[in-house]
Amino acid sequence: MTVARETKTGTARPPFWRDVKVLRIVAQLVAGAGSVALLWYLGSNLTTNLTAQGISTDFGFLDQPAGVTVPGSDFRSSQPISDILVLGIKNTFALVIVGIPLLTILGTLIGIGRLSSNWLVRKAATAYVETLRNIPPLLVIIFTNTAVILASLPRIQEAWQPFDLFVLSNRELAVPWFTAGDGSGAYLGVLAAGVVASIAVWIWRTRQFDATGTPHHRFFWGTGVFLLFAVVGFFVIGNPYSLSRPELEGLVITGGISNISAYFAVLLALVIYTASHVAEIVRGSIQAVAKGQTEAANALALSSFQRLRFVVLPQAFRIAIPPLINQFLNFTKNSSLAIAIGYSEITLVVFQAIGNGQPAPQLIIILMGAYLLFSLSISLLINILNRRLQLVTN
Template sequence: MKIEKLQTSNARLRLSWGDPALRALVYQVLILAAVGAAAWYLVSNTLHNLAARNITTGFDFLHREAGFAIGESVIPYSPTDTYGRAIWVGLLNTLRVSVVGIVAATLLGTVLGVARLSNNWLVSRLAGTYVEIVRNVPLLLQLFFWYAVITENLPGPRQALHPLPGVFLSNRGLKLPALRGDALDWMAAGLALAIVGVALLGHWARRHHEATGRVFPLGRAALALVVLLPLLGWWAGGAPLALDMPYLKGFNFTGGLTLTPEFAALLAGLVIYTSAFTAEVVRSGIQAVDRGQWEAAGALGLPRRRILRLVVLPQALRVIVPPMTSQYLNLTKNSSLAVAIGYPDLVSVVNTTLNQTGQAIEGILIIMAAYLTVSLSIALFMNWYNRRIALVER
């Protein structure tokens, strides 16, 4: 009995090239060794060439004075600040245009996607023409077009268009009235709290509707939260708030809030280009919902608008969300084309930095790490949302 067990154990330990598991393990080890050797060669060769040319490596340059100006920034910045702060300003500029672009492209793309399925022939054809033209024109050309429209076809500051009080549109950008005061932070906190409250209230309203069949007036409640909570923040902050109106002084405007031509052109290009792809994603998601859902909801007497909002779109989201993630990632990465029209995004600022410092490898690594972090963050959030709305198998 012991001899038979020993023979069986020896048979299991015998290595044979005919074993597919063994072959797979060997191939993986060889590939891993080849990748490691290639990486070692590239790193060692790069370090040798840098040392031969007396080029220092490392990220110590981030603490040195930048010495160059940045046209616009979300946070205070001056040329006497460090390279690290300059790069942080560029990253925040990238995030600003990406976040605003994602929201605007989603809204516009959803409207276009629904319009493509409209029963109105003219609306459907116009939406289809928009999608086909915009998708087939390179984004870089669209950025050049919008930048030229803003800077060359709009009048100067003295002849600026003045459609509303405090609003001026010229080749220097769009000037808007701005709120100034210590209560702004409190109002922003109130608005953020209102957004969270609306999301939680919407979740409760759906559960309440499923349990009781009663429809909670979510729209009016959400409007009340969005209005009342910022007002409460204004009161809690001591209510010091003033409206800063822009006015013409010399050859340009002073005061107010400025949307520069570079930001406006980049945002317009990204939103218009991405919305065309988003429209196709929304259209395909709606068409993936079985036609019987429309007919069943119509038999209950629901109008087409409520059928789309309450029945079709919630089911279409399960098809829409995965490809929509790719569109959000594309918009964020396409924002790097801002360097072509002079918008100071991350790529533009790092490009200036590496030209002054000679730290090209470190600069490229910073850009790669920043875009990788932002892209993975978007992907993680969208994957979480996709799992949340997915059908649960029983």
């Protein structure tokens, strides 16, 4: 039968208007052309109507002075709008880069807690997930801002300064940070060399383990080598970095690293909110690992930590990664809610500019482009990781 069909298609193809192969390509082309035409039609309508109303449709406004300042930065109002947009993207990035690792760790811990054999831990984790997952993130942000920042922290005039290491107030929060001294560039070079060396040691230990079966302890070896470089380099170069403590002088915090309290309110709110979703993903992924795997680990007399660390979690994460990407993207997109409490991320900056008389359509397009950039970059990074972790099945 297969042979018969092959000979049939081979000898006498149907006419092109009935040829599925041709029709498929034509359908694709028609759909594509239709979409382009629709977009072009809408775009030209927008341009015509805006021009008729005397509203500019170009991007020349980007060179105009922004006219406003940005809290937590030394942005001056005479700088152009393009600069303030870049600053907005940086501020969004500052949320994402700190938030995603935090929410992953917190979510994983709570997800594991959901499956704990300890009644209290299990119920507490369930309560956490069921509460936070069912509250809109905007409310969580407003709650952390009003209850945690505004109501719990003192004014900057009476800021808490525990151990003289931190400055905590409802206006700004500051923690100690490193300041570069002489030879800091050289020290960074030494640290980079340390990273290279520890990777080399890691690979060597892994090969050793594969060849002989002796325990590799590659984590301890790798960290040890890096720390060796870090410590020896520090003393050889002679204090390339020193710790700077934040100090409060009047209303100004000098030294350390500080940010406005709205940043911490948004960060805290979105981390605990998104972690509740991540916890469910982690729990589901752990339960999706075949029961036989756990039983096999028990049969090998692995401790419960070893069972989780070496058998269950590696397989669970493989299942968890695709839905995790969604949560990371949600975190990024929800960061736009920071506009409610005045953290100058990209959305606030764009709407500020629109309110100050700059054209809305162009700015909204820029805003959409910025979020697309964030989302696609995160997807790309995690998809690479995903591909590396996938089970090799050939």
